[in-house]
């Protein structure tokens with residue numbers, strides 16, 4: 001069931017979005033060779049709590065972190081660890097979510113650790129472009145398939161693989177609401193997008209094929225099947241009469 005939000009509720013969601021966005025930006029600023037993903041996690045948790053929020057991921061289905069930290073060929077849901085140390089040339093996808101006033105914000109970005117390979121840099125740029133393409137399609141009267149199509153066209157136009165097993169989602173009082181928001185689709189297909197829908201639009205794009213493997217022992221971390229790097233960008237977006245409004249903004 002899709003929960004439409006009133007404009008007052010969308011306003012209230014902006015605070016959860018702001019805290020989520022600040023946590024992502026500030027944690028991203030700490031990305032450098034030698035730092036562990038657990039240090040990033042602790043920093044993000046502290047920041048979210050200092051801003052009056054609750055880390056949305058901590059304890060979610062038993063997840064141990066306040067962020068997801070997914071390195072290189074890890075697509076999503078990487079578990080922060082003291083043993084995972086960032087190295088020059090890595091990429092790291094950081095996903096942060098905060099609950100404020102009973103509303104959830106959710107966003108993600110992939111960061112370069114020092115100097116990265118040019119093709120990997122291109123993957124990051126294209127994946128962010130995919131996200132914005134999806135956001136721009138999140139308009140009243142469009143269809144859900146228009147978002148997926150917009151993302152997929154940019155990714156595949158660049159020769160990259162779209163992850164299909166993991167998708168975006170509705171968001172509100174809880175992190176994952178209906179509908180699912182695939183990063184692939186056909187124009188004009190799927191449910192109609194309406195004012196009051198709030199969606200987490202989050203392309204996961206691989207340098208190689210879109211196929212995934214895992215999770216394995218930790219029960220969480222998802223990898224690219226072919227071992228190529230993967231990038232992930234996400235915003236929480238409200239559909240309003242004036243067009244899409246990004247809620248995970250400072």
Ligand code: MG
Pocket residue numbers: 106107168169200202234
């Ligand atoms: Mg999400």
